[in-house]
Amino acid sequence: MAKRVTNPAFLNGVPELLMLRLLAARPMYGYELVQAIRRSTGGTFEFGEGCVYPILHRLESQGVLKSTRESVGGRERVVYRVTAKGKALLAETVGSWRRVVAAVDHALQGGERGHAALA
Amino acid sequence: MPHWLEQVRTELVRRKLPPRYVARLMSELSDHITDLTEDSMSMDACEVRDAVRPMGAPGDIADSAAKEYRSVRFAGRHPIIAFVAMPIVVLPLLWVGAIMAFVLIAKLAGFGEGGELTIDNFPAWLSRSLAVLIFGMVLVPIGLAAWFFCRLARKAQIGRRWPLIACLLLGVIGGMAFFDAALPGTNQKGLLHDTKFSSEVLDQNTKHGAVTMGFGFGLSKYPHWWQIVQFSVPIAIGGMFVWHQVAAGRRRFAT
Numbered sequence: 001m002a003k004r005v006t007n008p009a010f011l012n013g014v015p016e017l018l019m020l021r022l023l024a025a026r027p028m029y030g031y032e033l034v035q036a037i038r039r040s041t042g043g044t045f046e047f048g049e050g051c052v053y054p055i056l057h058r059l060e061s062q063g064v065l066k067s068t069r070e071s072v073g074g075r076e077r078v079v080y081r082v083t084a085k086g087k088a089l090l091a092e093t094v095g096s097w098r099r100v101v102a103a104v105d106h107a108l109q110g111g112e113r114g115h116a117a118l119a
Numbered sequence: 120m121p122h123w124l125e126q127v128r129t130e131l132v133r134r135k136l137p138p139r140y141v142a143r144l145m146s147e148l149s150d151h152i153t154d155l156t157e158d159s160m161s162m163d164a165c166e167v168r169d170a171v172r173p174m175g176a177p178g179d180i181a182d183s184a185a186k187e188y189r190s191v192r193f194a195g196r197h198p199i200i201a202f203v204a205m206p207i208v209v210l211p212l213l214w215v216g217a218i219m220a221f222v223l224i225a226k227l228a229g230f231g232e233g234g235e236l237t238i239d240n241f242p243a244w245l246s247r248s249l250a251v252l253i254f255g256m257v258l259v260p261i262g263l264a265a266w267f268f269c270r271l272a273r274k275a276q277i278g279r280r281w282p283l284i285a286c287l288l289l290g291v292i293g294g295m296a297f298f299d300a301a302l303p304g305t306n307q308k309g310l311l312h313d314t315k316f317s318s319e320v321l322d323q324n325t326k327h328g329a330v331t332m333g334f335g336f337g338l339s340k341y342p343h344w345w346q347i348v349q350f351s352v353p354i355a356i357g358g359m360f361v362w363h364q365v366a367a368g369r370r371r372f373a374t
Contacts, residue, residue: 029150030147030150030151031150031151031154031155034151047175048173048174048175048176048179048180048183049151049155049173049174049175050127050148050151050174050175050179050180050183051175051179051180051183053144053147053148053151053184054144054180054183054184054186054187054188055183055187057140057143057144057187057188058187058188058190058191061191061195061196062191062195075150075153077150078146078147078150
């Protein structure tokens, strides 16, 4: 079994990317968002669920998300949705991420040498 | 669960986070725990107590909250105050500081009341140097303010629009500013712009010198060269900042 790595530096920005992607699909409240992250990543990322709220608040103060108090399932909950600025940021970040992943993949597969550099 | 929430509240207060921020976070954490325990309704008492374990340790949540809160600085939360109101206030304050420094240095050098020094015997190159110094007293605060607001924007991770707005405001205020100074002597004109001072001031000028500062656009057909310079410097600094940001962004993800 692969050894679990905690808080690797190369994952900076990944929680925000996942949150924006999922909230762009549909607005969610915090608990719902945490479950969606867990499902969509196949349980690969584990994190303290309470830590998701400071990130949501920061994204909201940056104008990337907005929150409203709504009745969901018979209870009042704070629901987050992505703004137009957030959608633009998401598109830019996804593009950057895909370029980075493709470049790193290329290097791990041997790059210009054409053979695997890493097993 | 109440115990865990109280631990989180204690940790948040210990990190000196604002009460409104703490209240909001506590409210959402409480909602989250309610959802978590509703999903765990079949558990026995021990398991329900452990239901908060997925939430994380109170200290970790408080650390995350403090880090995220402080990463969004005042300038990021209030860009209009930081990049519109503050340049209008900061630049005149910097000029006042420059004038006070000039007067203090002049007094220490022996000019003014109680001093014997006048510029009557100064060589021409020294008078021109003083004119450059006076121009620097106007220009350096403009440049410093532009650099400061660009740096503030970078630290606040705010968009490029705001530092450009600040630099444009500084350019307009700077372009309108007029400043001249006369040191004690029989030459009764300002060193930089040959400003003619009023007759009341002229009588004092031989002993005390004079300083004048004003704002506005003159009636001449074209702007003066010094107005163009005073306008252009902050615009150039803002432009260089934006160009640097764009270039750094491209370098980061160049393929």
